[in-house]
Amino acid sequence: MEKVNLKDKIVLVWDNGLFVEIAITLSKHFKKVMYYTEWRSSFPSKKGVMIGEGLEGIERVTDVWSHIEEVDLFVFPDCYYGPEQEYLRSIGKRVFGGGNGDELELWRDDAKEHFKKLDLPVSPYKVIKGLDELREYLKKKENCFIKINCYRGDGETWHHENYRLSEPMLNNLDNKLGPMKHDYEFVVEDAVDGDDVVEAGTDLYTIDGQYPKKVISGFEIKDLGYCGAVIEYSKLSPLVTGFNDKIVKTLKDYTYRGFMSTEIRVGKDKIPYMIDHCSRAGSPPNELYQNMISNWGDIVWYGAEGVMIEPIYKAKYGIECLIHSDWASENWQAIYFPDEIREWVKLRNACKIGDTYYIVPQSDGLPEIGAVVAIGDSLDECIKKVKKYADQVEGYRLDIKTGSIENMKEVISKAEKLGIKIF
Numbered sequence: 001m002e003k004v005n006l007k008d009k010i011v012l013v014w015d016n017g018l019f020v021e022i023a024i025t026l027s028k029h030f031k032k033v034m035y036y037t038e039w040r041s042s043f044p045s046k047k048g049v050m051i052g053e054g055l056e057g058i059e060r061v062t063d064v065w066s067h068i069e070e071v072d073l074f075v076f077p078d079c080y081y082g083p084e085q086e087y088l089r090s091i092g093k094r095v096f097g098g099g100n101g102d103e104l105e106l107w108r109d110d111a112k113e114h115f116k117k118l119d120l121p122v123s124p125y126k127v128i129k130g131l132d133e134l135r136e137y138l139k140k141k142e143n144c145f146i147k148i149n150c151y152r153g154d155g156e157t158w159h160h161e162n163y164r165l166s167e168p169m170l171n172n173l174d175n176k177l178g179p180m181k182h183d184y185e186f187v188v189e190d191a192v193d194g195d196d197v198v199e200a201g202t203d204l205y206t207i208d209g210q211y212p213k214k215v216i217s218g219f220e221i222k223d224l225g226y227c228g229a230v231i232e233y234s235k236l237s238p239l240v241t242g243f244n245d246k247i248v249k250t251l252k253d254y255t256y257r258g259f260m261s262t263e264i265r266v267g268k269d270k271i272p273y274m275i276d277h278c279s280r281a282g283s284p285p286n287e288l289y290q291n292m293i294s295n296w297g298d299i300v301w302y303g304a305e306g307v308m309i310e311p312i313y314k315a316k317y318g319i320e321c322l323i324h325s326d327w328a329s330e331n332w333q334a335i336y337f338p339d340e341i342r343e344w345v346k347l348r349n350a351c352k353i354g355d356t357y358y359i360v361p362q363s364d365g366l367p368e369i370g371a372v373v374a375i376g377d378s379l380d381e382c383i384k385k386v387k388k389y390a391d392q393v394e395g396y397r398l399d400i401k402t403g404s405i406e407n408m409k410e411v412i413s414k415a416e417k418l419g420i421k422i423f
Contacts, residue, residue: 001307006297007031009072014064014084017051017349017362019077019281025290026075027057029297034061034071050360054352056342068093075300077259077281079106089255094304098279101254104247105279106150108187115274118246123273124190131181135170137188139163147187153364154184159191192275197267198415199275200240200422203228203282203289205299207257207308209248214311216289216318217422219411220263225401226284226320227379227408229422230292230313237420239272240264257303259286266418287346287371288320315375317423319382321390323347323370324399325359333359333369335395344389346371372400379409379423 012034013023020035027033035058039048052060061067074088076097085099104111112122128134134146138160146166147157155173160166177184204215211233217240218228233241243262251260261282266272290296293311302309325333335357337345347370349360359369372393374385390400412423 001302004301006301009301010034010070011073011075011300012036012061012064012067012071013058013075013077014081015076016078016080017360018283019286020052020055020058020348020350021287021290021346022075022077022281023052023058024056025296026300030073032059033057034059034067036061036064047360050351050358051349052351055350056352073301073304077286079280094301096258096300096304098256098258098260099254101251101256101258102279104250104277108147108149109185111277114250115243115247118250120243120246121271121273123192123275126188128186128188129183131170131173131177131184131186134186134188135163138166138170141188143191143193145189145191147189149185149187156366160188189275192265192267192273194267196414196418197265198411198418198420199263199265200415200420201262201264202233202236202240202244203261203285205258205303206244206251206260207303208255208306209251210308211244212308212311214313216285216292218285218318219408219415219422220284225322225408226288227382227412227423228285228288228318230316231422236422237418239266239270239418239420242272243274257306261285266420268418270418283348283368284320284322284371285318288318288373288375290346291343291373292318292375316377317379317382318373318375319379319386320371320373321386321400321402322368323372323393324367324401325369325395325397326367327397328359328361328369329365329367330361330363332361333395333398335359335370335393335398337389337393341389341392344373344385345393346373 006029009030010032011030014036017037023033023035035052037051049062073094079102082100082102085095085097088095109127116122128137142162144160145157202215202217214230215233216228217231220226259281261278263276264272265275292313294314295312298309351358372390374382376382387402390402
């Protein structure tokens with residue numbers, strides 16, 4: 001492997017807005033980092049080119065193709081750009097990304113059938129065509145999750161407890177989908193839950209099916225927070241790594257060289273169900289592992305060539321608490337914090353105008369606009385730090401879920417009873 005001076009190299013991060021902080025992190029390692037999100041339509045708004053504007057260390061660009069020649073490395077932290085990655089590779093460009101491996105996340109039912117062929121456990125599910133059929137099915141069904149393929153803007157996953165509680169969501173979809181509702185496909189999954197069930201997984205990068213020798217593994221409380229620890233991959237429970245090990249050839253076939261996270265739900269029956277494959281930087285905890293790993297430049301540069309570079313960790317433990325705002329989806333959200341904690345505050349869809357950070361409204365209905373992270377030599381140290389940082393972050397109708405951290409200790413205890421020991 002020929003060692004190169006990364007400070008001579010130019011990177012372009014091609015994103016959809018969620019991972020602008022990854023561009024900032026990479027700017028510490030390369031000569032220049034450009035950042036791009038799509039903004040064009042028949043009637044574009046200037047806010048479409050504001051994500052990344054004014055942020056530390058990066059240059060917002062409004063098109064990709066005029067920069068093709070000067071860019072040495074393209075980084076894709078999100079889904080939806082498999083063909084672009086394949087094309088760039090075909091003309092000899094370095095690309096760090098999952099390529100068409102995003103199909104494992106976006107086309108849920110196809111992925112499940114593929115996992116079955118690999119002899120992986122798949123929880124019961126049903127594909128339902130049309131909103132009317134979905135209504136009838138849910139009238140007789142309780143405790144399941146409704147998901148869709150590919151088009152996340154049409155609706156995020158929701159938990160169906162019973163028809164009475166889900167009826168407002170179905171009515172909303174009736175209006176939102178319009179005439180598409182008649183043949184729209186829904187993937188309905190039985191819930192994998194119970195007092196004994198925990199959700200674990202790995203949050204890493206993979207190079208053609210190779211995994212780092214040391215990884216971050218941890219637990220998420222959905223939409224609230226995450227805690228993780230550095231652990232040797234070989235010491236992780238097979239309940240956590242079994243899925244990864246069986247899709248090695250799949251990843252190699254995709255030339256998958258990028259971020260990947262898994263969400264595994266397992267209970268006392270010891271059957272690990274992979275409920276969501278994340279063919280991108282997981283969120284959480286990419287916001288956390290940006291700070292836990294110090295050699296991201298080498299990882300993405302050589303990883304794009306098919307070379308696995310082992311991560312260098314700055315701490316053993318980390319915690320992330322999500323920042324919520326019910327205002328930001330439809331309105332510009334100003335967010336304030338002292339400069340000295342900037343590296344611990346990770347923002348989505350962000351820009352900086354003057355001295356103020358803003359979240360650019362996306363009209364997607366999602367309340368998560370960023371995270372506060374902390375790393376340290378113990379969980380207690382991380383808890384103390386993250387609460388200290390969170391107390392200094394201000395904004396209209398902001399909510400930072402630091403209380404979720406205490407719930408994680410209970411989750412950790414349950415996981416250890418199943419033989420999943422990380423901390």
